[in-house]
Amino acid sequence: MNKQVEPKIGRISCSGCPLRSNSHFREFDDKELEFVSNFKTGEFTVNPGATLMMEGARSAHLYTVLSGWAFRSKVLEDGRRQILNYVLPGDLIGLQGSLLGEMQHTVEALTPLTVCVFERSRLADVWERFGSLAYDVTWIAxxxxxxLDxxxxxxxxRTALERAAYLLAYLHQRVENLQELAPEHRLLxxxxxxxxxxxxxxxxxxxxxxxxxxxxxxxxxMDSRCEVLDIEGLQRISGWKSSPPECRPFL
Amino acid sequence: MNKQVEPKIGRISCSGCPLRSNSHFREFDDKELEFVSNFKTGEFTVNPGATLMMEGARSAHLYTVLSGWAFRSKVLEDGRRQILNYVLPGDLIGLQGSLLGEMQHTVEALTPLTVCVFERSRLADVWERFGSLAYDVTWIAxxxxxxLDxxxxxxxxRTALERAAYLLAYLHQRVENLQELAPEHRLLxxxxxxxxxxxxxxxxxxxxxxxxxxxxxxxxxMDSRCEVLDIEGLQRISGWKSSPPECRPFL
DNA sequence: CGTCTTTTTGACCATTTTCAATCAGTGTGG
DNA sequence: CCACACTGATTGAAAATGGTCAAAAAGACG
Structure with missing residues (x-):
């Protein structure tokens, strides 16, 4: 369950990053790309069930998800667990811990998960040397x-039924926004x-x-996965409407 | 209920800001103080019950609380309301709306509330021109x-009893951290x-x-207020321990 | 085929909500 | 000063939502 595969350190230049070709993300200029490429120290993949960050730990790294899903959660002493949010491609992992000290939540992979790696110790450079990227990080936060609101x-x-409908509508919206066209990606x-x-x-x-x-x-x-058949139906039950698709930044 | 008193525009130089003398907040150097003083355009006070920001609106301003309490909330269409968090001195109001567009929550004063005012249109200057303050804003977010986690x-x-104990312990901790010694301030x-x-x-x-x-x-x-008599008792019931008192920034 | 995880169901129990009043405190106008 | 309206706290009873327990069914996988 908790096994973490040996990180496969690889390299992909940020200019060829598959996420950058997705119109859902804002474009970077050359200087920004260069800075981020430099900031990035590697890349690795873990299996479903692997723990990327542990509540209470101080990781030396933070990550941006390149592909796959994860989730953030907290537990009470007796084991009751609350999942706080889901982590999808383009999302930043570990910012809270980097700014505030130790992590106060766990991050666990739901699927095979590939992330690119940044050094926490060099994060402050972003604010010192690159205002536009610092703005992006604040935007992401x-x-x-x-x-979370x-x-x-x-x-x-919300009632149980409304909550369930909201969650599935929300998750469906998130994959929708990533424009991953493969039908496999539409299964949560x-x-x-x-x-x-x-x-x-x-x-x-x-x-x-x-x-x-x-x-x-x-x-x-089906298959330990959920397929959304009627997004409007879910929105009607939950009373939740997604915001218009955003053009968002990522590191 | 919703009446808002006519803003009394005043001026307090940031160097004489009463919050700055509080050791709970990080000190600013002269350049930072000058920048913030310049960024600040005024100050005003509203009565309890006044709405500072409305869900769905686009305010031209953001605020830092100088004194008093407020809360953030969202409502469902049929009126069910969820309070998201409380806003105390030093907290920033309206950052989400400033970065992401319209406000998606309401902010309402709980007590007489004095805030200092910033222009949303000039917020981007912080990232362009003052990395240390931009870092602070990200830290606050x-x-x-x-x-919220x-x-x-x-x-x-948590169960109802645990939740209640947690909330009161949390709020008590927040006033505690502000080191407001007047006994009146210890009433939530x-x-x-x-x-x-x-x-x-x-x-x-x-x-x-x-x-x-x-x-x-x-x-x-008592008197539409809550006094915490036994903080350890509340922590024991809720299973929640406050983090060590932080030295935090504010604008 | 056996083991594991995940989903499903039924019966019963507990917590929490809803409804309906009442009570206490505060401020207003007569 | 008192009647009145209003807000906030309190209580009891009935109803509903959601939780716990126990077990079985259905896949997934070596």
Missing amino acids: AREERI EHLLSVGR PVTQTHVADTLGLSLVHTNKTLRKLVQSNLIRW | AREERI EHLLSVGR PVTQTHVADTLGLSLVHTNKTLRKLVQSNLIRW
Whole structure:
């Protein structure tokens, strides 16, 4: 479950980064590309279930996801777990820990996950030497904050069915925005245990709730994955509308 | 309820800012002080209940709280409200909206609230011209994110009693960190409705839960305010320990 | 084929919500 | 000073939502 494959250190120049060709991300000019290429120290891939960062630890690195999914979570002493948010390509991992000290949440891979690696010790350069990138990092932090606001509203005030519909609509929207056209990418790589721990519900009740969505033909559950069949239906039930697709930065 | 007093525009030079003398905040050098003084365009005070920022609006300003309390919240279409976090002296209001576009939450004063005013249109200068302050802004965003992580864990996974204990311990910690010695400041200026909307519980159940904390002599409820009598007791029940007091920046 | 993980179901139990009042404190106008 | 309106706290009872326990079914995989 927790095994971490030996990091395969590789190199991809940032100018050839597959994410940069995605129109969903803002374009970098040459100077920015050069700075980031320089900041980047490597790249590696882990298996599903691997822990990238551990609650309480002080990692020397931070990462940007190149491909795959992960999630952030916190646990109480007796093991109750809350998933805080999902981490998809373009997302930054470990910023909180880099700025504030130790990590206060765990990050675990959901799929094979490839990230590129930055040194925490050199992060401050961004603010000292590259205002536009520093702005991007702040932007990324503000975006995460906004998403957490929405999750908190959902967990605090929506019913089980509304919450489930919101979560699946939200996740579907995120893959949609990445414009990954392969049909395989439209399947959300989460088990019902993950959904339960995200919604703040028990596994049993989550199952019964998802069953209702399946019976209404809004989603399909197959192969430990969820396929969204009717995004408008989910939005109607949850009362949540996605924001218009953003053009966002990443490091 | 929603009346906003006419802003009283005043001026306090940032070098004489009462918050700067508080050792809980990091010191600024002269250049930083000069920049911030220049960035600041005014100061004003609103009454309890006033709305500083409205969900859906695009404010031309952002604020730093000089004194008083406020809270951030979101509502569902049918009126269910979730309080996301509380805003205390030194906190920045409106960063999300400034970076990402329109505000997606409301900010409302809980007490008489004095803020100093910045122009959103000039915010980008911070990243272009003053790396150390840009770093501070990112730090502030990362801190808010961490707090939201904790709230989400609490609302998602703690029982009603644990949640209530956590919230009161958290709020008590925040005033504690501000080192406001006047006993009046140790009373948390929230009604049980606010507590309910923060915990994601109904008002009735919140009342019954708080009553248990009162009967255990952990808190006292008086005058629409809450006094924390036994912070260790609250921490024990909630299983939450505050982080060591931080030395934090503000604008 | 056996083992493991994940999903599914039923029955029963606990927590929390909703509804409906009541009570206490505060400020207003008569 | 008192009646009145208003906000916030409190309580009891009934109803609903969601949790726990126990077990089985369905795939996935070596």
